[in-house]
Amino acid sequence: MSIQANGVTKRFGAFVALDDVDLDVHAGALTALLGPSGGGKSTLLRVIGGLETPDAGEVSIAGRDMTRVPAHERNVGFVFQHYAAFQHLSVFRNVAFGLEIRRRPKAEVRRRVNELLELVHLEELADRKPAQLSGGQRQRMALARALAAEPSVLLLDEPFGALDTKVRRELRGWLRALHDEVHVTTVFVTHDQEEALEVADEIVVVNNGKVEQVGSPSDLYDKPANDFVMEFMGPVTRLGGRLVRPHDVQVTAAHVDGAVPGRVARLQRIGFEVRADVTTADGDLWVQLTRGQADTLELTPGSDVWLRAVV
Amino acid sequence: MADTLAPARPSAIRPARSAGRIALRTVGLAYVGVLVLVPLGIITWRALSPGMPAFWAAISSEQAVTAFRLTAEVAFASVLLGTTFGVALGILLTRYHFVGRRLLGVLADLPMAVSPIVAGLALVLVYGRNGWFGGPLEAAGISIIYAVPGMILATTFVSLPLVLREVVPVLQEIGTDQEQAARVLGAGGWHTFWRITVPTIRPALTYGVVLALARCVGEFGAVAVVSGNVSGTGQTQTTTLVIAERVQQMEPGAYQLAFVLIVTTVAALLVAANIRRKDELS
Known part of the structure; x- marks a missing residue:
């Protein structure tokens, strides 16, 4: 189901x-809300989920005003x-919670x-209490619990942060595979750009309470709308007063x-990659x-x- | 109370050679011995030494039986009220932000600091025949002061913070995550409260209820003022009041009743200590 916020x-x-x-x-x-801590992405997710009430504006899910x-x-x-x-319920009862509330037959x-x-x-762990599970197992249980009552949308707030x-x-990888199997509209919040690039179909960059850019992972990486998105999506360096990716020099x-x-000031070999610190009349930069x-x-x-930006 | 019974953590145990440790232990034992064990032992001795027939006579007289019944009624009602208010106030203080929240928290602790006699007097001023609410209530045929309702009010007042103070730290510690999770899973406020909040605070709640029960059974000052201490027909004397009267009038049977109260309270505290131990183990 689609989600709109206005x-x-x-x-x-x-x-x-x-x-x-x-x-x-x-x-x-499968959409990622990406941005630095305190930028508003969690608040936006909580507004969609109904855990916060907006001071202004509307939220609708599947076309219905929510x-x-x-x-x-x-x-x-x-x-x-x-x-x-x-904590007081077994893994089974945790997952069953939403169904029991809806009084579904036993x-x-x-x-x-x-x-x-x-x-x-x-x-295998259905009878365990959450305290007896590892962090990863607990989060998988939480996912199963969220999916049990067949929600119209799935919202995840920094699900892997802890x-x-x-x-x-x-x-x-597992969330990506799950989404391909279940196809429920999914929005997840993350501050990790690598996570967003790897998992999401679409990324919404949120900063200072505003949406900076919306696009596919490659759009955001290759055609950032502004310097903030550029810097946030990956490593940057400055050539001739302009931000470029170190591998695009x-x-x-x-x-x-x-x-x-x-003039090359220093060379660092990191596996297959070489980083060169270069001094120019305009200042220092690094090249990958x-x-x-x-x-x-x-x-x-x-x-x-001689250095030249290729994009 | 129960905390002092729990064994110290290994890291907290000091080496035996420390002279300070011996001194501390002496002070601790002396305190427990002189102020707790010796007096309780003497009461037990005075209660049981006249023999079983005397003991039975003391606790089965009409006055004693009525006092026991009144004590049980007042304690039961007060614990029920105190638990309801305590949990409601605890949730209000930990889950809602509003102007005056901190002040309310301090006020809720007030009964711990105010002398029970003062609390009783205050209730008489408000609900007594010439009090603010007392007159109209009296006209409607409801008497509060010198009757069971007043005694319940007074006892609830003094025991209210016990449940509240037990549940507030737990409510703070568990936070709102589980309650929010229940909400988005489709549980309304009522379901969330009974299925998530109550089971989570249950150990603390049970402990608070037992402590409150012990406190209510033993309440004297506030009840003495509010009940009017009536004996005979229309008796409003609870067990503690009968004990005081028998001691003052040099009548027999005070120690036997005191012994019954001690047994009740110690049993309640043992139950509470056991709950706390189980809670710590899990």
Whole structure:
């Protein structure tokens, strides 16, 4: 189901968390709300889920105005950063919660919960309490719980933020695969651009309570709307007063059109990648090369080179 | 109370050679011995030494039985009220932001600091025959002061903070995540409260209820003022009041009643300590 937000504004005292934000998520998409902490992306997600009431603006899900509908009547799935597991209930009862509230028949609840526990690979742990699970298992349980009552949309607030790097990477791939299987409209919040680039179909960059840019991962990386998005989406350096990606700088030994002269100050070899710190009349920058490129140019500290941005 | 019964953590145990430790232990034992064990032991002795027939006579007289019944009624009603108010106020203080929240928190603790006699007097001023509400209520045929409703009010007043103070830290610690999760899963306020909030605070709540019960059974000052201490027909004396009267009038049977109260209170505290221990283990 699609999600629309129009002119959403939310203040906490004097702090403006969301400033006249518009958002359009089409049905079935996997969208990332990406931005720095305190930028408003979690607040936007909570407004969609009904956990915060906007001071102005409207939110609609599947074309229905939800602005004044309380959270428990929105039929959304929500996954919290710190799992929000019901500590006193078993894994099975946690997942069954939404179905029990909706008074579904016992047999149906059992069938549906078992199906979901299988989907998140927790069928063996159905009788455990959340305290007996690892962080990754708890978050998978929270996902199954959010999906149990077949929500119209799935909202995830920094779902992997509390997990260690390895589990996080695993769960990312797994979320992507799950979405391809279940096709529920999904919005997740993250401050990790790599996570957004890897998982999402579409990325919404949120900063200072405003949407900076909306686009596909490659759009955002290659055609950032402004310097903020450019810097946030990946490494940047400054050539001739303009921001460029360090791998988008062409290094040549001889002069070419539009190139500026520079001298290599330092070389760092990191696996297959070589980083060159270069001094120019305009200031210092760093350039990312492959080992092959660096070897062909016979770069050493002190080499004179010509630099040109290729995009 | 129960905390002092719990064993110290290994890291907190100092080496045995410390002279300070011996001194501390002496002070601790002396305190418990002189102020708690010896007096309680003497009361037990005075209650049981006249023999079983005397004991039975003391606790089965009409006055004693009525006092027990009144004590149970007042304590039950007060704990019920105190629990309802305590949980409601706890949720209000931890889940809602409003002007005067901090002041309300301080006011809720006031009964701990105010002398029960003062609390009783205050209730008499408000609900007594010449009080603000007392006159109209009296005209409507409802008497509060010198009757069971007043005694329940007074006892509720003094025991209210016990449940509140137990549940507030737990409500703060668990935060609102689980309640929000229940909301988005489709649970309204009522379902969220009964299915999520209550089970989570249950150990603290039970502990608070037991403490409040012990406090209510033993309440003297506020009830003495509010009840009018009537004996005979229309008795408003609870157990503690009967004990005081028997001691003052040099009548027999005071220690036997005191012994019954001690047994009740100690049993309640043991239950509470057991709950807390189980809670810490899980």
